[in-house]
Amino acid sequence: MDKLIIEGGNPLHGEIRVSGAKNAALPILLACILPEGPVNLSRVPRLRDIHTTLKLLDILGCETSFEGNEVKSTVCNIQTEAPYDLVKTMRASVLCLGPLLALKGEAKVALPGGCAIGARPVDLHLTAFEKMGATFELDSGYIYGHCKKLKGANIHFDFPTVGGTENVLMAASIAEGETIIENAAREPEVVDLAEFLIACGARITGHGTSIIRVEGVSSLKGCDYTVMPDRIEAGTYMVAAALTDGELEILDCPFQELDAVVYKLREMGVWINEDNDRVIVRRQGELTGVDITTQPFPGFPTDMQAQLMTLMCLANGAGTIEEKIFENRFMHVQELVRMGANIKLKGRTAMIRGVDKLTGAPVMASDLRASASLVVAALAAEGETEVQRIYHLDRGYEQLEKKFSAVGAKIRREKE
Numbered sequence: 001m002d003k004l005i006i007e008g009g010n011p012l013h014g015e016i017r018v019s020g021a022k023n024a025a026l027p028i029l030l031a032c033i034l035p036e037g038p039v040n041l042s043r044v045p046r047l048r049d050i051h052t053t054l055k056l057l058d059i060l061g062c063e064t065s066f067e068g069n070e071v072k073s074t075v076c077n078i079q080t081e082a083p084y085d086l087v088k089t090m091r092a093s094v095l096c097l098g099p100l101l102a103l104k105g106e107a108k109v110a111l112p113g114g115c116a117i118g119a120r121p122v123d124l125h126l127t128a129f130e131k132m133g134a135t136f137e138l139d140s141g142y143i144y145g146h147c148k149k150l151k152g153a154n155i156h157f158d159f160p161t162v163g164g165t166e167n168v169l170m171a172a173s174i175a176e177g178e179t180i181i182e183n184a185a186r187e188p189e190v191v192d193l194a195e196f197l198i199a200c201g202a203r204i205t206g207h208g209t210s211i212i213r214v215e216g217v218s219s220l221k222g223c224d225y226t227v228m229p230d231r232i233e234a235g236t237y238m239v240a241a242a243l244t245d246g247e248l249e250i251l252d253c254p255f256q257e258l259d260a261v262v263y264k265l266r267e268m269g270v271w272i273n274e275d276n277d278r279v280i281v282r283r284q285g286e287l288t289g290v291d292i293t294t295q296p297f298p299g300f301p302t303d304m305q306a307q308l309m310t311l312m313c314l315a316n317g318a319g320t321i322e323e324k325i326f327e328n329r330f331m332h333v334q335e336l337v338r339m340g341a342n343i344k345l346k347g348r349t350a351m352i353r354g355v356d357k358l359t360g361a362p363v364m365a366s367d368l369r370a371s372a373s374l375v376v377a378a379l380a381a382e383g384e385t386e387v388q389r390i391y392h393l394d395r396g397y398e399q400l401e402k403k404f405s406a407v408g409a410k411i412r413r414e415k416e
């Protein structure tokens with residue numbers, strides 16, 4: 001297992017480029033099961049979760065190649081079983097359920113277990129497919145889904161689930177008739193998936209709003225498509241620039257998709273300027289604490305909560321973060337406290353009181369975004385921090401230590 005050793009206190013300066021969005025690339029890759037012709041995808045980040053998805057595609061009967069950031073995929077002979085070994089390492093594997101049901105009328109997909117940040121059930125996905133005519137049995141840890149031909153339906157999600165919306169969107173593209181998804185997730189990654197499906201010939205309107213309409217077509221064709229840049233990675237760089245009192249020019253930054261984050265960062269005293277294709281970020285005087293509540297898009301993203309908390313650790317005064325999406329997403333709190341932060345937890349709310357400095361310490365990464373918050377904390381801390389169990393980080397950030405080194409961080413990877 002690898003760990004990162006970070007010598008803090010070096011302001012970051014220079015250009016840093018954002019990679020393709022993991023959370024857009026994953027559903028788009030699984031949607032490659034659907035088209036009859038070959039798909040060429042660009043800006044696919046080289047991450048552990050992407051390799052896991054390619055393994056799953058291989059098992060499901062897609063032939064893929066991955067060179068640089070390009071994935072080529074061709075459907076050969078579709079199989080319908082997603083084994084537990086893969087699903088347990090990456091919950092997003094459950095996104096093959098919709099395409100398989102729509103294409104083959106059956107699917108056997110391991111039920112994802114809980115994860116560090118909460119129980120994360122898939123009941124909303126299953127209820128939606130039931131409305132479209134599928135039936136399910138749960139046996140020995142697997143979901144067995146069956147249907148004759150998936151039919152369009154009116155679906156109203158109780159909660160705007162990102163994965164649920166994506167799963168239904170893929171299935172509805174080749175289902176019989178029209179599907180209307182109400183209270184759909186509006187996340188940019190859902191929009192990117194919809195655009196990909198449209199490029200393959202799907203008939204989708206309303207993506208990016210809470211009502212999406214899909215007119216099923218008999219088949220999809222292959223296409224060339226470029227995955228959107230990662231808004232959470234870009235947001236993490238904004239926090240790193242402010243935390244280290246440096247200045248970063250963020251290239252390929254999906255600025256429009258970061259509204260809520262930019263708004264809160266500016267409220268804290270961070271200077272952010274969009275200039276053509278680059279976004280420049282630096283601190284403007286003292287930082288102040290703010291109150292944040294995580295919400296579905298366009299609200300403040302839960303995936304940026306941990307990084308903003310780290311920034312608030314070094315702000316003047318107090319701030320709060322209320323986590324409304326996941327029930328257990330504060331695993332980074334005790335690790336930040338080990339670095340000298342003053343944070344108190346009450347239920348789903350964290351109260352952060354700014355301290356003068358953070359100090360380096362051995363800390364443990366617990367999930368993807370928690371890991372990122374510890375890395376940026378370490379960049380600003382006095383002394384050396386050892387971030388252990390960084391395999392979480394490798395699931396979602398492409399070459400993070402290389403990118404940070406190139407802008408002045410003292411950071412290296414070692415075997416634990």
Ligand code: UD1
Nearest residue numbers: 023092120121122123124125161162163164302303325326
């Ligand atoms: C996706 C993102 C993740 C992000 C999250 C919220 C991917 C691969 N992951 O996760 O990074 O943090 O959106 O923006 O894109 N829920 C149910 N039943 C369901 C589905 C969801 O109760 O059937 C609950 C979940 O437990 C959670 C909440 O709804 O509390 C949000 O989940 P959802 O929007 O589905 O997130 P994911 O798609 O899992």
